Amino acid sequence: MPHDHPHPHNRPLSDVELRVKALESILTEKELIDPEAIDLIVETYETKIGPRNGARVVARAWSDPAYKERLLSDATAAISELGFSGVQGEDMVVVENTDEVHNIVVCTLCSCYPWPTLGLPPVWYKAAPYRAKVVKDPRGVLEEFGVTLPEDTEIRVWDSNAELRYLVLPKRPDGTDGMTEEQLAELVTRDAMIGTDVLTAQ
Amino acid sequence: MPTLTPDVVPGLIATGASARLDEDVAPTFKIGDRVEMKNINPVTHTRLPRYVRGKTGVVERDHGVFAFPDTGAHGLGHKAQHVYSVKFSFRELWGDDHAENMYLYIDMFDDYMKAV
Amino acid sequence: MNGIHDLGGMDGLGPINPAKDEPIFKDDWERRMFGLFISCFAGGHYNVDEFRHAIERMDPAHYLETSYYEHWLTSLETLLVEKGVVTQDELAARKKHIAMEDA
Numbered sequence: 562m563p564h565d566h567p568h569p570h571n572r573p574l575s576d577v578e579l580r581v582k583a584l585e586s587i588l589t590e591k592e593l594i595d596p597e598a599i600d601l602i603v604e605t606y607e608t609k610i611g612p613r614n615g616a617r618v619v620a621r622a623w624s625d626p627a628y629k630e631r632l633l634s635d636a637t638a639a640i641s642e643l644g645f646s647g648v649q650g651e652d653m654v655v656v657e658n659t660d661e662v663h664n665i666v667v668c669t670l671c672s673c674y675p676w677p678t679l680g681l682p683p684v685w686y687k688a689a690p691y692r693a694k695v696v697k698d699p700r701g702v703l704e705e706f707g708v709t710l711p712e713d714t715e716i717r718v719w720d721s722n723a724e725l726r727y728l729v730l731p732k733r734p735d736g737t738d739g740m741t742e743e744q745l746a747e748l749v750t751r752d753a754m755i756g757t758d759v760l761t762a763q
Numbered sequence: 764m765p766t767l768t769p770d771v772v773p774g775l776i777a778t779g780a781s782a783r784l785d786e787d788v789a790p791t792f793k794i795g796d797r798v799e800m801k802n803i804n805p806v807t808h809t810r811l812p813r814y815v816r817g818k819t820g821v822v823e824r825d826h827g828v829f830a831f832p833d834t835g836a837h838g839l840g841h842k843a844q845h846v847y848s849v850k851f852s853f854r855e856l857w858g859d860d861h862a863e864n865m866y867l868y869i870d871m872f873d874d875y876m877k878a879v
Numbered sequence: 880m881n882g883i884h885d886l887g888g889m890d891g892l893g894p895i896n897p898a899k900d901e902p903i904f905k906d907d908w909e910r911r912m913f914g915l916f917i918s919c920f921a922g923g924h925y926n927v928d929e930f931r932h933a934i935e936r937m938d939p940a941h942y943l944e945t946s947y948y949e950h951w952l953t954s955l956e957t958l959l960v961e962k963g964v965v966t967q968d969e970l971a972a973r974k975k976h977i978a979m980e981d982a
Contacts, residue, residue: 599914669887836928
């Protein structure tokens with residue numbers, strides 16, 4: 562018998578799909594949520610909030626020493642100068658990678674992550690293997706990302722277990738002296754701002 | 764609280780809800796203090812992970828006053844207190860076979876720490 | 880609590896396998912779940928600490944086998960039932976109804 566629903570009809574709904582639909586439908590009926598608000602929240606995080614925001618912060622810090630100083634001393638305020646603020650970025654700390662020091666961010670207890678600058682976290686960041694290993698064997702973790710650092714590089718791992726959220730200011734790649742802020746932002750990867758990548762000028 | 768409607772969404776996302784509290788609470792510790800994490804094992808919520816309990820570190824930064832999740836998760840109020848970035852060597856956390864130039868920084872509440 | 884969520888320093892959990900490219904949400908139910916979390920939080924039905932603790936109280940095997948958004952779903956169901964916003968029976972009945980309509 563033909564009937565209309567919005568999903569392709571080649572499999573029955575899974576248990577989690579049913580649970581989410583049941584919750585949304587009951588809460589909508591009780592007028593405790595508005596499905597259109599959900600649409601807008603999802604659209605915002607799919608189209609407006611992501612690591613390109615963080616890349617702009619990094620590129621600005623590389624280009625403007627006064628901005629970098631503000632970013633390292635009061636990250637929340639400096640980041641909001643560029644228009645990025647809010648949920649899961651209310652209280653920010655930025656840590657700087659240098660020739661001597663490499664920083665890596667994790668949340669061992671859950672999946673805390675700076676949403677306004679990096680968007681929603683990748684699956685591996687939230688999953689058990691990374692959270693378990695990076696506080697004990699960060700060099701081993703970096704190897705899994707294809708990154709090898711010199712033995713004499715100091716490694717600092719930041720566990721964002723409380724309400725501070727961390728962003729890594731990656732080291733500016735060599736050979737980028739003439740680049741504009743926009744060109745620099747293009748070089749910055751999400752993983753470099755978590756600390757599991759190092760940047761090159763390509 | 765009212766039902767979240769689309770007109771409120773952009774403001775909500777751009778503002779968030781900071782756990783920082785505008786309360787005048789004196790810090791128990793200061794930057795440079797050597798501190799030991801308490802060995803507590805509550806069956807309730809805590810942000811003091813097992814791997815730093817009983818370990819000694821150094822206060823690196825005072826983040827200011829925040830709500831305490833251990834009480835907040837159980838309807839027991841904010842219990843406003845300072846949160847610090849505390850630095851531990853990997854050797855302290857994991858043993859002497861770890862490299863000397865590796866450190867772990869974690870955010871610790873006043874209630875988690877005692878002076879060494 | 881000394882739960883499965885307290886993972887720092889644990890060995891043997893396997894490779895990290897970072898994906899080169901992945902969608903922000905891999906399924907539509909993850910989109911809805913994310914929006915439900917924000918909406919119910921904004922509605923004042925729980926605070927973030929309660930939400931985290933309800934994840935920590937998950938069955939440990941279930942915790943390790945499921946994704947982040949399923950953790951959120953489990954936490955949201957737990958809290959809304961505990962706070963009397965919905966009942967288990969309501970959720971079960973609505974699930975059954977939706978499954979029948981889908982068949």
